[in-house]
Amino acid sequence: METIFSRNKEEHPEPIRAEVQGHLPTWLQGVLLRNGPGMHTIGDTKYNHWFDGLALLHSFTFKNGEVYYRSKYLRSDTYNCNIEANRIVVSEFGTMAYPDPCKNIFAKAFSYLSHTIPEFTDNCLINIMKSGDDYYATSETNFIRKIDPQTLETLEKVDYSKYVAVNLATSHPHYDSAGNILNMGTSIVDKGRTKYLLFKIPSSVPEKEKKKSCFKHMEVVCSIPSRSLLQPSYYHSFGITENYIVFIEQPFKLDIVKLATAYIRGVNWASCLAFHKEDKTWFHFVDRKTKKEVSTKFYTDAMVLYHHINAYEEDGHVVFDIIAYKDNSLYDMFYLKKLNKDFEENNKLTSIPTCKRFVVPLQYDKDAEVGSNLVKLPTSATAVKEKDGSIYCQPEILCEGIELPRVNYDYNGKKYKYVYATEVQWSPVPTKIAKLNVQTKEILHWGEEHCWPSEPIFVPSPGAREEDEGVVLTCVVVSEPNKAPFLLILDAKTFKELGRATVNVEMHLDLHGVFIPQNDLEDETE
Ligand SMILES: CC1=C(/C=C/C(C)=C/C=C/C(C)=C/C=C/C=C(C)/C=C/C=C(C)/C=C/C2=C(C)CCCC2(C)C)C(C)(C)CCC1
Ligand SMILES: [Fe+2]
Numbered sequence: 001m002e003t004i005f006s007r008n009k010e011e012h013p014e015p016i017r018a019e020v021q022g023h024l025p026t027w028l029q030g031v032l033l034r035n036g037p038g039m040h041t042i043g044d045t046k047y048n049h050w051f052d053g054l055a056l057l058h059s060f061t062f063k064n065g066e067v068y069y070r071s072k073y074l075r076s077d078t079y080n081c082n083i084e085a086n087r088i089v090v091s092e093f094g095t096m097a098y099p100d101p102c103k104n105i106f107a108k109a110f111s112y113l114s115h116t117i118p119e120f121t122d123n124c125l126i127n128i129m130k131s132g133d134d135y136y137a138t139s140e141t142n143f144i145r146k147i148d149p150q151t152l153e154t155l156e157k158v159d160y161s162k163y164v165a166v167n168l169a170t171s172h173p174h175y176d177s178a179g180n181i182l183n184m185g186t187s188i189v190d191k192g193r194t195k196y197l198l199f200k201i202p203s204s205v206p207e208k209e210k211k212k213s214c215f216k217h218m219e220v221v222c223s224i225p226s227r228s229l230l231q232p233s234y235y236h237s238f239g240i241t242e243n244y245i246v247f248i249e250q251p252f253k254l255d256i257v258k259l260a261t262a263y264i265r266g267v268n269w270a271s272c273l274a275f276h277k278e279d280k281t282w283f284h285f286v287d288r289k290t291k292k293e294v295s296t297k298f299y300t301d302a303m304v305l306y307h308h309i310n311a312y313e314e315d316g317h318v319v320f321d322i323i324a325y326k327d328n329s330l331y332d333m334f335y336l337k338k339l340n341k342d343f344e345e346n347n348k349l350t351s352i353p354t355c356k357r358f359v360v361p362l363q364y365d366k367d368a369e370v371g372s373n374l375v376k377l378p379t380s381a382t383a384v385k386e387k388d389g390s391i392y393c394q395p396e397i398l399c400e401g402i403e404l405p406r407v408n409y410d411y412n413g414k415k416y417k418y419v420y421a422t423e424v425q426w427s428p429v430p431t432k433i434a435k436l437n438v439q440t441k442e443i444l445h446w447g448e449e450h451c452w453p454s455e456p457i458f459v460p461s462p463g464a465r466e467e468d469e470g471v472v473l474t475c476v477v478v479s480e481p482n483k484a485p486f487l488l489i490l491d492a493k494t495f496k497e498l499g500r501a502t503v504n505v506e507m508h509l510d511l512h513g514v515f516i517p518q519n520d521l522e523d524e525t526e
Contacts, residue, residue, distance in 0.1 A: 004452075004479060005050050005339040005428075009038040009508040013152065015061065015068035022499025024065060024489055025471065027462050029518035032060045032473050032487070033149050034454070035137055036510025037125050038073065040336060043086035048268060049094025050334040054079050055125035055137055056508050057152045060473075060487045060501065062518075067487065067501035071508075072152035074137050076145055078123040090121050093140075094270045094335070096263060122157055126171035127512040131181055132203045132214055133520070138171040140236075142185075149516055163218040164199045165190045171512070172237035172307075174412065179203035182221070184238050184247065188256060194226040196235075198245055198286065222291040224249075224284050230256040234273055239311035239320050241413045244294075244362075245286040246311045246320050251279030252304045252328055275328040277302045283360060283393065285318060297390035298360050298383070304328050309355070309405040312415045316363030317377055321419070321438060323403055324395075326351035333428050348426045353403045355419070355436065356395035357381055398438055401425055404455035404512070408467050418468050420456040420492075423447070430454070433474050435495050444495035446488070450480040452509065458492055459515045468492045473515065476500075477507050 037053025040046060047053055058071035073079055078090040091097045124137035124145045136144040136158065146155035160166050166185030173183035181201040188194050198221045202214050209216075224247060226232040231253040239246035258265075258272035283298040304325045311320035329350045332338070338347045359381040364374040373382045374391065381396040402421035411417075417439050422430040432447030433456045446453070453474040460470040472490040485507035486500040 003339055003341060003343065004477065004509060005334075005343075006040045006046075006336050007506070008041055009056055009071070009506055011038075011056065011072050012070055012505055013072045015070050016503055016505065018060070018067040018069050018487070018501035018503045020065070020067055020499060020501045022489070022497060024062065024067070024499045024501075025461065026065070028062050028459065028471060028489070029064075030062055030521060031149055031516045032062075032457065032513060033128050033135070033152075033516060034058055034475065034510045034513030035074075035125055035128055036508055036512075038071075038508040042082050042088050045088040046336065047088065047092060047095045048335060048337070049092070049270065049331075050336055050339060051125070051331075052092035052094045052123075053125065054082070055123055055139075056510075057128075057137065057147060058475075058507070058510065059149070059152060060475075061150075069487075069501075069503040069505065070152055071505070074124060074145060074147070075154035076122040076124065077157065078121045090123070091263075091269070092121055092123060094268050096266070096268045098263075124171075125511070128514045129171070129173055129181065130175070130179075130514065130516075131201055132179070135514075135516070138169075138173075140168050140171055142166060142169060150521065158213075158215055160185065160199075160215075160218075163215050164197060164220050166197055166199070170235065170237055174238075174240045175409075182240065182245075184235070184245075186226075186232050187223075188232065189229065192229075194229050194232050194256075195223045196226060196232070196247060196249075197223045198247075221288075222286050222293075224286065224293060227282065228253070232256075236306040237308045239308040239322075240288075241311045241313045241318055241320075243288055243313060244311075244318055245284075245288060246308070246318060247284040247286070248305060248308075248322070249282040249284060250304060251276040251281060251302045270331065273328075273331075275302070275304055277327070283358070285360070285362060294362055296362075298393055299390060300358065300393045300395070304330070304351075306330070307403070307405055309419050310407050310412060310416050312413060313362075314377060314415060316361060317375065318360045318362055319357060319377070319379075319415075320360075321355060321357050321398065323353045323405060323421075324356050325349075325353060339428065344427050344429060347428065352400050352426060353424060354400050355398040355402055355405075355421075357398050357438070358393050358395050359383065360391075360393055398441060399436055399443065402434055402436065403430075406455060406457055408458050408460060408470070410460060411467055416467060418458075418492075420458050420472050422453060422455060422474075433472070433490075435468070435472070435492070446474075446490055446495055446497070448476075450478050450483065452477045452479060453488065454510055455512055456490075457513060457515050459517075466493075471498065475507060475510065477509055 038056025055074035169185035
């Protein structure tokens with residue numbers, strides 16, 4: 001049986017006026033733009049994994065008290081090739097396609113090591129990135145696709161690897177105060193080395209080079225060598241503070257030899273990713289000014305993480321919050337064969353997402369005794385000096401059962417209080433959204449029966465003085481047949497409903513998105 005996850009969704013490219021109930025703040029003007037998989041069956045072929053589905057963009061436009069919905073499939077080369085062939089012809093992470101008439105996939109699988117044919121999928125289904133006045137749909141390959149945030153039209157394809165030597169890049173970049181993008185990517189066996197690169201995409205180009213794109217000015221800020229040439233870690237995001245980049249090298253690793261032979265062995269790329277529970281998780285801190293890595297070795301036990309929440313510095317420590325797991329059951333849970341009609345009972349995580357705070361003393365007393373805890377902040381997180389000079393860190397648990405975290409981005413890299421996230425227990429069903437105060441551990445919730453809310457996005461009100469002054473937006477898919485989905489608008493402070501905008505369409509479950517204030521859209525049309 002087709003479930004909410006696997007049913008193909010129709011696109012609605014023309015704006016549909018939503019039915020608004022309640023009172024939306026008059027200042028809330030702009031577009032909420034989100035991305036996620038919308039099509040999992042093409043002709044007689046089916047993707048194996050939910051994260052493989054073709055990218056479906058959707059948006060809610062707030063204009064003078066009214067709300068308009070639209071959705072449109074990203075017209076990636078992957079989409080076009082698949083639709084034309086009426087079957088899946090381009091491989092995704094969880095689905096290997098045979099053969100690929102768009103490109104000889106044999107050549108692909110073998111030559112990515114030498115960067116000659118990096119033609120991987122451009123089905124950018126995970127997130128939306130802002131670059132200057134432009135917006136891009138992103139995934140984790142070297143390709144991103146420019147989109148029009150108002151019409152959802154697909155524009156040009158950008159290949160990161162033309163500008164910096166990366167094979168993979170995260171879909172969770174950071175932005176500095178000038179709007180420049182900071183992102184990380186992995187460079188696999190390039191000139192005999194495998195490394196993690198931090199790269200910068202400037203938000204604008206010098207006046208005399210106006211015709212050139214920002215990507216031509218992309219630069220590598222620094223690199224962190226991978227502990228292993230043929231087994232780099234997988235990572236989905238990273239953290240930044242005012243002075244440091246926080247990168248976690250987890251024992252959830254890609255096996256390059258297995259990847260290179262996956263096609264001939266008839267397996268998907270995901271099977272080349274493995275969790276090594278006997279290994280350690282290494283923390284890396286790179287000074288943003290000197291571009292040098294802090295030389296002390298900091299580590300914790302084996303874990304799997306996808307999302308960093310936030311990070312900041314306090315009294316010589318770096319504090320960072322993440323959502324971590326004890327194993328890699330999250331990826332496995334989203335195989336479509338497991339998302340069948342009984343999935344709520346039969347498809348369980350074996351490790352619950354846990355919000356953990358690590359407190360790492362970058363400036364500590366070098367004469368401290370072996371075995372002593374070097375953390376000087378009031379927290380139960382510890383960092384213990386070992387005989388060999390390395391430091392073993394253990395976290396403070398902030399809460400359990402939240403994922404898809406977001407913060408007020410004005411507080412990114414700074415000491416902060418609030419995380420907004422979806423609540424999940426052991427199954428792939430988001431039952432509620434939550435606002436967690438990381439300082440007091442108090443939680444506010446919003447939930448309604450049969451409602452599956454998406455990643456909540458915080459939008460500050462104009463001139464906001466407090467961290468939680470604004471609204472929280474979440475798309476709510478209703479699991480009961482014949483009930484329409486809606487966009488929910490909550491007061492961020494109280495977590496009480498301000499209003500909802502209902503649209504009578506079948507909405508897809510999505511992953512991530514952005515809110516674009518009206519002013520930024522106007523800049524664009526100028
Ligand atoms: C280029 C290249 C390649 C390829 C790659 C690819 C193709 C990738 C893709 C990737 C991807 C594509 C990824 C994705 C990811 C995602 C994620 C990581 C997500 C997460 C999520 C979550 C966390 C969830 C949540 C939720 C929901 C959504 C609902 C329900 C509830 C919950 C909350 C659970 C290879 C390696 C071969 C080699 C080298 C080069
Ligand atoms: Fe993500």
